[in-house]
Amino acid sequence: MTTQTGHTEAIAASRVIGTSVYNTEGKSIGSIEDIMLDKTSNGIMFAVIGFGGFLGIGEKYHAIPWASLDYDEDRGGYVVPFSKDQLKAAPSYSINELAGADGEAARDASYDYYRVTPYWH
Numbered sequence: 001m002t003t004q005t006g007h008t009e010a011i012a013a014s015r016v017i018g019t020s021v022y023n024t025e026g027k028s029i030g031s032i033e034d035i036m037l038d039k040t041s042n043g044i045m046f047a048v049i050g051f052g053g054f055l056g057i058g059e060k061y062h063a064i065p066w067a068s069l070d071y072d073e074d075r076g077g078y079v080v081p082f083s084k085d086q087l088k089a090a091p092s093y094s095i096n097e098l099a100g101a102d103g104e105a106a107r108d109a110s111y112d113y114y115r116v117t118p119y120w121h
Contacts, residue, residue, distance in 0.1 A: 020077030021049050021069070023084050032078070033061060033095075036103045043119050045107045047078075048098055051087075060092035063103075063110035067119070082114065090114070 019032050030051025038045045044066040050059050069078040080087075091109045098106045111118050 016047075020075070021047075021051075021064075022072070022075055022077055022079045023087060024079070024081055025084060026075075027084065028077075029080075029084075029087055035066070036063070036098065036107070038103075038107075038120070041120060045103050046110055048095075061095055061098055062087070062090050062092055063098060063106040065111055065114055065116040068114060068116055086114075 013035050016032055016035060021029050021031060023029050030049050032047050033050040034048040036045040036048060037043075046063040047066055047069055049062045049064050051062070064080060068080050068082070070081075071077070072079045082090075090113055091106070093106055100106075108118075110116075
């Protein structure tokens with residue numbers, strides 16, 4: 001089965017990590033650093049997008065709802081339906097904060113901020 005845009009529903013995490021991510025203006029905002037999994041529902045909680053900083057110093061990590069990412073073959077990366085300003089103002093975390101409290105605090109803040117329907121309801 002395929003997604004709305006014709007992509008397959010299954011993909012190996014190893015193929016996703018390191019993939020570039022672009023905003024609605026087509027600008028590169030960073031790359032997927034990791035994927036947080038919800039062990040109890042067997043779902044993906046969010047993608048961890050790293051942007052900003054230089055050589056890992058000052059980089060911010062954002063929890064982006066997985067359903068918000070759409071792969072664009074022409075760009076060879078994912079596109080999120082958010083503007084540069086939305087992304088700049090989004091909650092950001094350290095890697096440790098993303099996993100703290102089972103990731104639920106970052107997950108809930110992310111889905112609320114981006115106004116994405118929660119998968120766990």
